[in-house]
Amino acid sequence: MDFSFLLNGRYVGILLGGLFLTLVLAIIAVGSGTVLALVPAFLRLSKNRLFRLVGTAYVEVIRGTPLLVQVLIIYSFFRMPVTVVLGIDLSSFIPGMLALFINSSAYVAEVIRGGILSVDRGQSEAAASLGMGKGLAMRKIILPQAVKNILPALGNEFVTLIKETSIFMYLGIAELMYAATIVRTSTYAVKESYIVAAILYFCLTFPTSKLMGLLERKMKKADAR
Amino acid sequence: MPDNLLVLSGLSKTFSDGTVAVDAVDLSIAKGTVTVIIGPSGSGKSTLLRMINLIEPPTAGHVVFDGIDLLQKDVDANALRRRIGMVFQLFNLFPHLSVLANLTIGPMTVLKKSKEEAEEAARAMLVKVGLANKADNYPAQLSGGQKQRIAIARALCMDPEVMLFDEPTSALDPEMIGEVLSVMKKLAADGMTMVVVTHEMDFARVFADTIIVMDGGKIIEAGTPEVIFGHPTNPRTKEFLHRVIDKE
Numbered sequence: 001m002d003f004s005f006l007l008n009g010r011y012v013g014i015l016l017g018g019l020f021l022t023l024v025l026a027i028i029a030v031g032s033g034t035v036l037a038l039v040p041a042f043l044r045l046s047k048n049r050l051f052r053l054v055g056t057a058y059v060e061v062i063r064g065t066p067l068l069v070q071v072l073i074i075y076s077f078f079r080m081p082v083t084v085v086l087g088i089d090l091s092s093f094i095p096g097m098l099a100l101f102i103n104s105s106a107y108v109a110e111v112i113r114g115g116i117l118s119v120d121r122g123q124s125e126a127a128a129s130l131g132m133g134k135g136l137a138m139r140k141i142i143l144p145q146a147v148k149n150i151l152p153a154l155g156n157e158f159v160t161l162i163k164e165t166s167i168f169m170y171l172g173i174a175e176l177m178y179a180a181t182i183v184r185t186s187t188y189a190v191k192e193s194y195i196v197a198a199i200l201y202f203c204l205t206f207p208t209s210k211l212m213g214l215l216e217r218k219m220k221k222a223d224a225r
Numbered sequence: 226m227p228d229n230l231l232v233l234s235g236l237s238k239t240f241s242d243g244t245v246a247v248d249a250v251d252l253s254i255a256k257g258t259v260t261v262i263i264g265p266s267g268s269g270k271s272t273l274l275r276m277i278n279l280i281e282p283p284t285a286g287h288v289v290f291d292g293i294d295l296l297q298k299d300v301d302a303n304a305l306r307r308r309i310g311m312v313f314q315l316f317n318l319f320p321h322l323s324v325l326a327n328l329t330i331g332p333m334t335v336l337k338k339s340k341e342e343a344e345e346a347a348r349a350m351l352v353k354v355g356l357a358n359k360a361d362n363y364p365a366q367l368s369g370g371q372k373q374r375i376a377i378a379r380a381l382c383m384d385p386e387v388m389l390f391d392e393p394t395s396a397l398d399p400e401m402i403g404e405v406l407s408v409m410k411k412l413a414a415d416g417m418t419m420v421v422v423t424h425e426m427d428f429a430r431v432f433a434d435t436i437i438v439m440d441g442g443k444i445i446e447a448g449t450p451e452v453i454f455g456h457p458t459n460p461r462t463k464e465f466l467h468r469v470i471d472k473e
């Protein structure tokens with residue numbers, strides 16, 4: 001094995017750039033996905049049957065189809081001319097991002113719904129007995145407690161998304177996997193480039209999971225104040 | 226009838242699984258009185274109480290509170306709920322809020338009181354229930370008896386016109402029952418209208434104006450403590466009282 005390309009500043013730069021873009025993509029996807037996820041989550045929690053049906057269909061269809069297929073479908077719907085901004089080709093970045101963000105919203109919706117359902121029913125009853133309306137009770141009583149269950153699961157979703165950003169390679173976006181491919185083709189160090197990519201992914205996911213575990217324990221402790 | 230704050234008529238609850246928990250109950254509660262509901266487990270006491278503030282939506286009948294039929298379509302249930310306090314068997318304090326915030330959240334968000342005003346009233350209420358030093362604690366740091374006294378204080382901070390209690394002492398260790406009952410006794414002495422589901426027969430004997438006996442979703446007997454404890458007419462009342470009083 002020959003890892004000597006790691007001594008070459010240009011290749012290291014490409015790889016680190018890819019690593020950085022991967023992280024940014026995952027953060028954007030999980031952030032925007034969480035906001036979008038509120039819609040299907042509350043649809044599924046609604047008393048209205050039609051709303052529940054729509055929410056469930058959204059979640060099930062997206063979770064039941066491969067991300068790659070979703071990316072390619074959305075990509076084929078968005079035929080826009082090559083537009084490069086800050087070294088990123090928006091014509092593939094935007095559909096890619098859209099796919100990842102829709103995909104993550106379906107998973108996060110379930111996380112949010114589970115977190116809300118895990119709050120004891122007595123809490124909303126107590127809020128109602130004080131005359132609080134549904135929305136007020138949700139904001140002041142239910143969601144603050146649900147967040148304790150949601151945040152750790154959201155961390156896991158983030159770790160999953162870091163790995164799934166590798167799908168952007170197919171769209172020619174210079175995330176980590178794409179960067180590894182560039183290094184591979186210019187150095188012919190096939191195994192080595194992929195191994196380095198794997199290690200770099202792990203360097204992102206492992207500390208994130210650890211951090212989430214820590215956060216979870218801290219919040220459990222805070223609960224037992 | 227004079228001063229009936231609450232009138233329940235034909236009030237019924239059939240759960241979606243077909244269980245008839247409460248079956249056409251009629252009950253009038255006068256202002257300033259203490260009504261104690263007793264009866265075997267599963268007889269519908271909680272369901273009846275929870276229908277009074279619509280936490281459990283009735284499937285038939287009427288709840289008329291202060292002359293307003295709560296089940297009319299255009300009635301704002303939340304606006305009326307704030308005038309009806311409720312104390313739960315398992316306290317249902319808000320664990321993410323301090324004791325003080327538990328007491329002020331209703332007045333601040335629902336009654337739109339200022340923080341200063343709400344906190345001042347809350348602190349005065351904490352003095353009343355004997356927990357002035359717990360304002361900055363969290364519910365998890367309190368004993369069961371303390372939690373229930375805070376829950377009572379939380380309901381009282383809304384300045385309700387009637388207080389509903391669902392077995393407020395049955396989740397407590399025996400040595401903590403007294404402290405909660407003494408808060409309730411003070412409240413009764415102050416003239417609060419109260420509806421109390423309880424197995425504390427001594428409380429019922431001394432403080433109830435009316436005792437309601439429930440069985441199988443129906444009121445099988447109602448009367449003063451003298452009548453209910455002295456010479457009940459329904460054999461099922463006698464049987465129930467024998468059981469609970471023998472246990473004591």
Ligand SMILES: Nc1ncnc2c1ncn2[C@@H]1O[C@H](COP(=O)(O)OP(=O)(O)O)[C@@H](O)[C@H]1O
Nearest residue numbers: 240242244246265266267268269270271272273
């Ligand atoms: N959510 C529910 N769904 C179905 N049945 C219920 C529900 N809540 C209570 N019940 C049933 O209704 C009856 C009365 O219950 P409840 O009012 O809790 O009685 P009590 O408070 O007197 O013990 C019981 O048979 C109980 O099993």
Ligand SMILES: [Mg+2]
Nearest residue numbers: 270271272392
């Ligand atoms: Mg009960």
